[in-house]
Amino acid sequence: MIPESRALCELLEESQDLQADALRPTTEALNELVEVAHESPDDEAQRREFHEAHQRSLAASLSGATLLGAAGGAALVGVLASSAAASKSRDVQILQTAASIENLAVATYSTALTLPYIGGASANAVVAKFARVTRNQHAQHAEAFNAAAERLGGRAQHKPDPAFVPVVNKAVASLKGASDAQGTMGVVGLALELENIAAETYVKDTVLASVTQNRALFASIMGVEAQHVAVLLAVKALLAANAPQLISLAPGTAASLPAAAGSVGFPYAFYKTNSAAPATQGAIK
Numbered sequence: 001m002i003p004e005s006r007a008l009c010e011l012l013e014e015s016q017d018l019q020a021d022a023l024r025p026t027t028e029a030l031n032e033l034v035e036v037a038h039e040s041p042d043d044e045a046q047r048r049e050f051h052e053a054h055q056r057s058l059a060a061s062l063s064g065a066t067l068l069g070a071a072g073g074a075a076l077v078g079v080l081a082s083s084a085a086a087s088k089s090r091d092v093q094i095l096q097t098a099a100s101i102e103n104l105a106v107a108t109y110s111t112a113l114t115l116p117y118i119g120g121a122s123a124n125a126v127v128a129k130f131a132r133v134t135r136n137q138h139a140q141h142a143e144a145f146n147a148a149a150e151r152l153g154g155r156a157q158h159k160p161d162p163a164f165v166p167v168v169n170k171a172v173a174s175l176k177g178a179s180d181a182q183g184t185m186g187v188v189g190l191a192l193e194l195e196n197i198a199a200e201t202y203v204k205d206t207v208l209a210s211v212t213q214n215r216a217l218f219a220s221i222m223g224v225e226a227q228h229v230a231v232l233l234a235v236k237a238l239l240a241a242n243a244p245q246l247i248s249l250a251p252g253t254a255a256s257l258p259a260a261a262g263s264v265g266f267p268y269a270f271y272k273t274n275s276a277a278p279a280t281q282g283a284i285k
Contacts, residue, residue, distance in 0.1 A: 091214055092154030093283035094205055095145045097161065098218070100282025101198050102142035104160035108168050108194060109135035112187045117180040124247050127184065127235060131191075134228055141221050148217065154284070161282040164197065185239045192232040197275050199225035204276040222271075230265030237264045 109131050113119030119128050146156035160168075171190040175183050202222035206215040237260070238246050246253055 088152055089154075090208075090279070091210060092149050092152050094208055094214075094279045095149040095152070096154065096157040096284050097277055097279055097282035098201065098205065098221075099142045099145040099149065099157040100159060100161040101164070101194075101201060101277060102138045102145065103158060104164055104168065105138040105194050105198065106135055106142065107160055108190065109138065111172060112191070115175070115183060115187065117183045118187050122180055124184070124244060126247050127188075130231060130235075134191075137224060137228075141224070144217075144221070148214075157282060157284055159282075161277060163277065163281050164194070167193070181239070181244070184244070185236070188232055188236050188239060192229065192236060193275075195225055195228040195232060197277060198222075199229055200271060200273045200276040203271045204273045205279070208279050226271070233265045233267070234261065237261070 113128070113131055113135070116122050118131055146158075150156055168190065171186065175186050178186060199222055202218040202225065205218040206222070209215045209218060235247055238244060241258070246256055
């Protein structure tokens with residue numbers, strides 16, 4: 001039998017392998033992105049064709065946005081699609097917004113880890129380790145997005161996404177006085193919301209991106225965020241079923257899991273983008 005601690009290490013190694021696989025093409029994409037973004041089409045017809053194609057893509061990607069997207073959707077189309085020459089600035093804004101989402105995730109996991117039922121003595125070992133590793137991965141994602149923004153002539157975004165900060169503050173405030181079970185469920189729910197926002201935003205950013213290299217950048221990191229979502233969905237389901245003891249990597253646990261455990265982490269065949277952040281939401285003004 002494999003000890004639970006060893007099984008946890010093996011699972012985290014797989015997660016880190018996925019992270020490394022994501023960041024490897026990301027580094028290559030960053031270098032190519034800078035080269036392409038500094039190239040501008042000389043032919044007026046080519047610039048006009050790029051402008052029209054991007055405007056159609058942008059309008060389509062925003063058509064299904066929820067409140068946040070709808071509030072800034074019309075303005076976003078007008079501002080970002082106004083000129084093909086604005087592609088460099090547009091990419092910087094998208095990257096800064098992505099970095100702001102990652103900054104918020106880092107801060108949220110750091111706060112969660114100060115709670116006894118997430119990072120303390122009463123915490124589930126799997127949940128605690130997941131929170132620490134995931135926080136570090138988000139920090140690496142923020143560094144990657146900021147590196148790309150700086151290489152394009154923009155500034156690094158070190159602040160959290162302003163639209164989502166109140167959501168996190170409200171959720172954290174609601175945890176005061178909560179029992180361990182209630183607190184753990186609350187933190188998992190908040191983390192799941194942020195991870196889903198990140199994944200959906202990067203799905204949409206692959207459409208908003210003006211060049212192939214930028215799309216590769218967001219797609220590679222989106223895969224890691226999607227993995228985080230899947231893990232948290234499974235954990236949330238077990239907590240909701242009053243079975244926290246099954247959040248375990250012990251060899252005998254699998255036989256006790258409900259049948260839905262194999263599918264609960266993947267509720268959609270294709271990722272939705274209803275919760276995606278508008279491209280300029282976290283950009284430096």
